[in-house]
Each structure stands twice: as C-alpha cells, then as structure tokens.
Amino acid sequence: MKLASLTMACGIICGLSPQAFVAAADPAREQLSTEVRQITSGPRHHFFGYFGHVRTTPWNASGRYLVALRTEFQNRMPRPGEAAEIVLLDTRNDYAVRVVEQTRAWNFQQGTMLYWNPESPETQFFFNDRDPVTHEVFCVLFDTSKGPTGERIAEYRYQDASFGNGGAAQRGGWFLGINYRRLARLRPVTGYPGARDWTASRAGHPDDDGVFKVNVKTREKTLLASFRQLADALRDKHPDVEQKELFINHTLWSREDGRIFFFARGDFEIRGKRLDVPFTMRADGTDLRPLAMHIGGHPEWESDRRLIGVRGKEQILFDVQAQKIVGSLGPAGTFPNPGGDIALSADGQWFVNGHGDKGKNYYTILRRSDGAVVRTDGFDQGGYVGGELRIDPSPNWNRDGTQFSVVAVDANKSRQMFLVTVKSNRQPRD
Numbered sequence: 227m228k229l230a231s232l233t234m235a236c237g238i239i240c241g242l243s244p245q246a247f248v249a250a251a252d253p254a255r256e257q258l259s260t261e262v263r264q265i266t267s268g269p270r271h272h273f274f275g276y277f278g279h280v281r282t283t284p285w286n287a288s289g290r291y292l293v294a295l296r297t298e299f300q301n302r303m304p305r306p307g308e309a310a311e312i313v314l315l316d317t318r319n320d321y322a323v324r325v326v327e328q329t330r331a332w333n334f335q336q337g338t339m340l341y342w343n344p345e346s347p348e349t350q351f352f353f354n355d356r357d358p359v360t361h362e363v364f365c366v367l368f369d370t371s372k373g374p375t376g377e378r379i380a381e382y383r384y385q386d387a388s389f390g391n392g393g394a395a396q397r398g399g400w401f402l403g404i405n406y407r408r409l410a411r412l413r414p415v416t417g418y419p420g421a422r423d424w425t426a427s428r429a430g431h432p433d434d435d436g437v438f439k440v441n442v443k444t445r446e447k448t449l450l451a452s453f454r455q456l457a458d459a460l461r462d463k464h465p466d467v468e469q470k471e472l473f474i475n476h477t478l479w480s481r482e483d484g485r486i487f488f489f490a491r492g493d494f495e496i497r498g499k500r501l502d503v504p505f506t507m508r509a510d511g512t513d514l515r516p517l518a519m520h521i522g523g524h525p526e527w528e529s530d531r532r533l534i535g536v537r538g539k540e541q542i543l544f545d546v547q548a549q550k551i552v553g554s555l556g557p558a559g560t561f562p563n564p565g566g567d568i569a570l571s572a573d574g575q576w577f578v579n580g581h582g583d584k585g586k587n588y589y590t591i592l593r594r595s596d597g598a599v600v601r602t603d604g605f606d607q608g609g610y611v612g613g614e615l616r617i618d619p620s621p622n623w624n625r626d627g628t629q630f631s632v633v634a635v636d637a638n639k640s641r642q643m644f645l646v647t648v649k650s651n652r653q654p655r656d
Contacts, residue, residue, distance in 0.1 A: 258593065258600035261647045265292075265321040268640030271300045272313070272323075273633045274622060275337020280478050280527050281396060281572050284340070284631055285624045287347035290317055291370075292631065292643075293340050295332060296325070300641045303614050304332060306420030307358055312338070314370065315643075326376045331356040331363050331390055331406065331418045334615050334641075339391045343367060344398035345442070350379070352401060354390030354418075357383075361422045363406050365391040367442065382445055388422040389438055392477040395509075402477040402486065403438035403447065412473040413494050415614045431457040431467075437477055437488060439511070450511035456490045459516060460503060467492065470501055481574075482530035483509055485546065490516075504535075506546045518549040523565035528574065536564035541579065560599055561590050567619040571627035576648070578630055580619020585611055587619040587634065591648055602646060608635025617641065 266272035274284045274294045284292040292315040297304075304310070312327040331354040332338040343350035349371040356363045364383045370376040382403075389403035410417025411426070425432040431453040439448045453472050460467045470492030477488045485506050492501040504521050507514040521535030521544050528534050533544045534555065541564040543553040555561075555577055566581030577592045586604025593599075610617045621630045629647045636642045 257651045258591065258598050259649050259651055260589075260591070260600055260602050261649060262602070263645045263647070264636060264642060265315060265645055266294070266323070266643045268636070268638050268642065271297045271641040272643050273297075273334070273337060273641055274340065274620075274631060274643065275332075275335065276339065276620060276622075279476070279524070279569065280393070280481065281623075282341060282569075283572075283622050283625060284315075286342055286349070286351075287625070289625060291315060292317070292321075293342070293351055294643060295329075295337050295340075296323065300334065300610075300615065303334070303414070303419055304330075306330075306356075306361060310338065312340070312353060312368075324375075326370060327353070327366075327368055327378075329353055329355045329366075330358060331421065333416065333418065334610075335415050335618060335620075339365075339393075341391065341394045341401075343442075344394065344396060349376075352391050352394060354406070355381075356418060356421055361407075361420055362388045363390045363418060363421045364388070365401060365403065365440070380442075380445070382440055382447075384447060386424070386434070387438070387447070388424055390418075392437075392474075393479055395479045395483045396481055397483050399442055400479075400483075400509075401440050401442065402450075402479070403440055404474050404477060405435055408435070408471075408473050409475075412471055413475065413491070415616070416475060430454075431472060437474060437486070439509075448511070450486070451505075451507060451514050455514060456505070459505075459514065460490065460501075463516075464501060464503070466499075467501065470499075472501075476524065478525070478527060479509070480527040480530045484530045485509060485527075487525060487527065487533060487546075517544070517546065519544075519551075524567050526568050526570050528570060534568060534570065534577070540564060541568075555594070556592050556597065556599065560592065562588070567621060569621045569623055569630065571623045572625055573627055576623065576627045578621045578623070580621045580632070582607065582611060582619060585609070587617065587632065589619065589621060589630075589632070589646060591646075600648070605632055605634035605644065606636075608639060608641070610635070610641075621646075 296311040309328040315321045329338045338353040341352045367380040392402040392404040394401045406418040407421035407423035433452045433454040436452040475489045493499040504517045523536035525535040541555040545552045561579045563581035589602045607617045
C-alpha cells in the first residue's frame with residue numbers, strides 16, 4: 227500500500243495531526259511545525275525499539291534504508307525460540323520492506339538492540355540473537371552487502387558467559403554487553419525470556435557478570451564492572467543492597483567514547499524498595515562511581531562529560547566530572563514530563579522529549595540554537611501504556627537531525643512506524 231505524506235490527513239489514519247503550538251524564542255523570525263508520515267502498515271507489526279540514546283538511529287549512513295523488526299503478534303512477550311524478522315525499509319521505493327534476517331532475542335521495548343556499525347554504517351549493523359538449543363544470547367554483526375540478502379560476518383559467543391549488545395561505541399570498535407536473561411527475571415520488559423543465565427543459581431552479587439566490553443575485531447571481552455564491584459560501591463549509602471539482586475540498564479557510551487553511563491538497579495518492580503542508582507566510569511572501567519545525585523528519567527550524553535537528565539521538573543545538564551548541575555534545556559515548563567524518553571540529534575542541535583499522557587505519546591522538540599519549540603499531537607498507544615508490551619515514546623533521530631522515527635498503533639490497531647519531520651516556517655516581521 228502506498229502511504230502518502232501526512233499533515234492534516236494523519237488524523238484519518240491514526241488520530242494524529244501535527245501541530246505547532248509554542249513559538250520560537252523570537253516568534254517574528256521563525257517558527258517550527260511538524261509533518262507526520264506513516265511508513266509501515268499491517269497486518270504485521272513493525273518497530274525499531276529503544277529510544278535515541280547517543281545517536282541510536284534506524285537509518286544507515288546514506289539514509290537509503292531504515293532497519294526495523296517485523297512480527298506476527300504484539301499482545302504478548304515472545305516465547306523462547308520465537309523469531310522476529312529483521313527488515314530494511316527502502317526510502318527510495320516508498321519504504322518497501324525487504325527481509326534480511328531474523329532474531330530470537332528481542333522484546334517490544336528495546337527490539338533486538340539494532341545499531342549500525344560506526345565503522346561501516348552504510349551496510350553493517352549489530353543485533354542480538356540466541357541459540358535455539360542452548361538459549362545462549364550473543365551479538366551478531368550483519369553485512370547487507372554480502373550475498374543476495376546479506377550475511378552474518380561475526381557472532382560474539384562465549385562459553386563462560388551469555389550476553390548481548392547493550393550499546394556501541396560512537397566511533398566504533400567496541401560494544402558493551404549485558405545479561406538479558408537476568409533482565410528477564412528482574413526487569414521483564416527489557417529482557418529475553420528463557421535465555422541462558424550462567425549466574426542465576428548463585429546468590430549474592432556475582433563477580434563474573436556485569437558490564438562487559440567487547441572488541442569488535444578481535445572479539446576479546448573484558449568485564450569492566452562486576453555486580454560485586456557495584457554492591458561494594460553502593461553499600462555505604464544503601465546497606466540494603468545485600469538483600470537485593472542487582473541488574474543493569476541503559477549502558478551508554480559518551481559522545482567521544484571517553485565515559486560510560488548506566489543504572490544499577492534492584493527490586494525495581496517493588497514499590498518502596500526500589501534501588502535505582504546512576505553510575506559512570508571511564509571506558510577502560512576505571513573511575514567507577516555512583517553520581518553524587520540521582521539523575522532520573524532516561525539520561526542521554528550531551529558531550530563526553532555532560533549528561534542530559536531530569537531533576538525535579540527540569541531537563542538538566544549534569545557535569546559528571548564536577549558532579550553538579552551546570553545548566554538546563556528550555557525555560558521552565560517547556561517539557562511536560564522531563565523524565566520522558568529523550569534523544570539529542572547527532573549534531574547536538576535538536577532535542578526531543580517524548581512523554582505519554584492518557585493513552586497517547588507526545589513529542590516536544592527544542593532547537594537549541596535559538597530556543598524554538600514545537601510539540602506534536604498525540605500518537606495512539608493502543609492501550610499498551612504499561613507493563614511488558616507498552617509502547618514507549620522512543621524517538622530516534624535521523625543522521626541530519628531533520629526527522630525522527632516513532633512507533634504507534636494505527637487505525638487498524640497494528641503497531642507501526644511513523645516519521646516526524648521538523649520544518650521551519652519563516653514569519654514576516656512587523
């Protein structure tokens with residue numbers, strides 16, 4: 227089906243109509259507006275997964291293709307062995323779908339951690355998979371230019387561990403690994419049910435699991451931070467850590483690859499007992515420490531030493547070297563929920579915050595050069611507002627900061643991908 231570009235017509239398909247409602251810092255100079263286009267259709271479901279942390283993008287280097295997942299269902303978590311198709315969407319052919327691979331390691335929030343390889347971003351991307359017999363989780367490097375449909379050029383498997391990609395270095399050469407079966411036990415929305423967990427039978431905080439770093443070329447792995455080290459770092463301020471199983475979320479390389487951020491968490495699903503502590507370390511594992519204050523939401527790196535996060539009702543900038551807040555994004559009230567899913571464009575000039583409200587996801591877009599702001603109308607979550615199947619806002623910028631992709635439920639009640647294009651509208655001066 228050929229899908230037209232949507233502006234006012236978007237409401238016919240999915241109840242959406244892009245709308246500019248906040249003027250630029252100088253409204254006489256330039257205002258922003260948005261245009262929305264649905265680029266996939268049912269009956270099967272299409273999504274990318276995860277939000278646009280540190281240049282995470284569905285687009286390859288030239289912008290010709292978007293990589294995504296396609297599934298037969300959306301109303302339950304995948305069972306062990308159930309595969310999702312990995313597809314390319316062709317921007318030069320009305321986003322025609324081409325199946326190139328499949329994966330047995332995926333979920334609806336994060337997909338399969340698709341990430342174009344920074345060392346060959348035109349044709350190579352990473353994704354996670356699992357062995358159908360042993361249920362071992364491993365990362366795959368795939369090249370679309372090999373053979374008729376592409377082929378796997380590397381699999382990162384280890385006899386003494388089972389982990390998948392948790393985030394790639396911005397300049398390439400490395401990726402971080404985490405235990406997705408542990409996540410399935412302790413934070414189900416982020417994990418792979420039924421995968422192998424080599425530490426599940428051991429109590430306490432294992433010293434052979436945590437945040438791994440993998441050399442893409444040599445496949446050598448290094449354990450940068452173990453759960454034992456994290457517990458030791460937390461014990462003084464959080465003595466109850468001894469009674470909690472820890473897990474790790476949001477492993478993010480900084481923009482110059484000098485530092486790594488992540489959350490150490492425990493009892494996350496238990497109200498009143500949740501442990502949720504942000505950590506940083508240098509890329510070699512040194513200088514491991516919790517932040518001096520809690521930076522909430524879904525933090526994003528603004529530079530090699532500054533994080534974007536939330537404190538109170540502000541979207542803040544936090545300097546991890548000075549361990550203090552050094553600024554904020556937008557005036558007070560710009561973002562209805564600063565703790566929503568956020569993404570900074572590759573060039574750092576555009577920022578988007580996505581938040582859910584009453585069954586819809588909304589996106590507030592900030593141009594940092596002059597403070598211009600625009601917000602979209604709501605994208606339908608289709609009832610998937612919580613739990614393991616929820617549709618998070620999850621914005622992901624393209625490489626030149628002109629569009630970002632999102633997922634929503636369309637008029638036919640299937641989970642599909644949409645593009646939001648940000649446009650500048652010059653206004654006459656008085």
